[in-house]
Amino acid sequence: MSSSTTTINRSSQVITCKAAVAWGPGKELVMEEVELSPPQPMEIRIKVVCTSLCRSDVTAWQSQLTPIFPRIFGHEASGIVESVGQGVTEFQEGDHVLTLFTGECMTCRHCLSTQSNMCQVLGLERRGVMHSDQKTRFSIKGEPVYHYCAVSSFSEFTVVHSGCAVKVRSDVPLDKLCLLSCGVAAGLGAAWKVADISKQSTVVIFGLGTVGLSVALGAKLRGASHIIGVDTNSDKFEKARLFGITDLINPTDHEEPIHQVIKRKTNGGADYAFECVGDTGTVTTALLSCCDGWGLTVTLGVPKVEPEVKAHYGLLLSGRTLKGSLIGGWKPKSDIPKLVDMYIRKEIPIDQFITHDLQFADINKAFELMIGGKCLRCVIHMPN
Structure with missing residues (x-):
């Protein structure tokens, strides 16, 4: 008697899974059953284990500027590779990974440069489709459901380009590591890589969410002497001190412009200012809060409205600099594993940024x- 074994090639199968679908700007997410295509060449399909909500998800969900719906948001996630597409050699089934909202192809001009992390092939995708063929992998009853940042982690499974994921050690908790795929990495990199904060410097941070407090942590670890946090929500202040904030300001408590308050506290202006709100008016305020000569402003936020930054040319003529920062300037596939190692060595306390643990059904x-x-x-x- 003979027997035979049939091997199922999961990488060629369409699967169905649950996803939290947004049907319109600001509309409550609806748990839907979606069809998810198999990974195409150089793509991987991931079983999402944990994902966290980032402010940019909320901004895009609320935005009326370029509405793309129905859509599956989420980009800050960890998971396990379920199947791989043709040509993928870097990953195999069972690998633990973090998703990356901006990728690294390793071969384009920007990936080969030490001056940039703006991959020309796998850079930030804003149109709700995949990089390779400008199509979606999700659908409901044959109709397309659009991606967000080419990740869409508010789904039990998702498909990403292999250049938009990074393999991580399997002995590190995925519920903590997901924060390194965006928010915490963005703040630390802005402090360390983009601004290169020096010892005994003065720092002002506008917006005390995860990104802003990651900047504060980075400044503290670099030895900054004076770290000012600015936020209109005073409820955040007690938590902020745990990350190194030495002075806290609520603009609503002051009648004079807040940049004047900061300049008085810093003897003429901060060495470094960080805009972590997502408001271009705050970018101008941050520039005004810097000192002449060498004051550096780094903007990290994603604005919902009024995307143009307005500033008097004299602010720049006097020696101030304005820089943008995407995921902290890190080359994501190359650099994020180093942050994972720092977490393992207890050098960066990712756990302190997690204030709530929720089940997928409670995503709203x-x-x-x-x-x-x-x-x-x-x-x-x-769900397991």
Whole structure:
């Protein structure tokens, strides 16, 4: 008697799974059954283990500027590779990974440069489709459901380009590491890589969410002597001190312009200012809060409205600099594993940024908490 074994090639199969779908700007997410295509060449399909809500998810969900719906948001996630597409050699089934909202192809001009992390092939995708063929992998009853940042982690499974994921050690908790795929990495990199904060310097941070407090942590670890946090929500202040903030300002408590308050506290202006709000008016305020000669402003936020920055040319003529920062300037596939190692060595306390753990079914609660200023990061746990 003979027997035979049939091997199922999961990488060629369409699967169905649950996803939290946004049907319109600001509309509550709806748990839907979606079809997810198999990974195409150089793509991987991931079983999402944990994902967290980032402020940019909320901004894009609320935005009326370029609405793309129906859509699956989420980009800050950890998971396990379920299947791999043709040509993928870097990953195999069972690998633990973090998703990356901006990738690294390793071969383009920017990837080969030490001056940039703006990959020309796998850079930030804003149109709701995949990099390779400008199509979606999600659908409902044959109709497309669009991606967010080519990740879409508010789903039990997702498909990403292999250049938009990074392999991590399997002995590190994925519910903590997901924060390194965006928020915490963005703040630390802005402090260390983009600004290169020096010892005994003065720093002012506008916006005390996860990104702003990651900047504060980075400044503290670099030895900054004076770290000022600015936020209109005083409920954040007690938590902020844990990350190294030495002085806290609520602009609503002052009648004079806040940049004048800061200049008085810093003897003429801060060495470094960070805009972590997502407001171009705050970018101008941050520039005004810097000192002449060498004051550096770094902007990290994603604005919902009025994307143009307005500033008098004299601010720049006097020696100030304005720089942008995407995921902290890190080359994501190359650099994020170093942050994972730092977490393992207990050099960066990722756990302190997690204020809530929620189940996938309660994802709308995460939106409520963030909009209400009641959380730093809500980690959303997928069903086993």
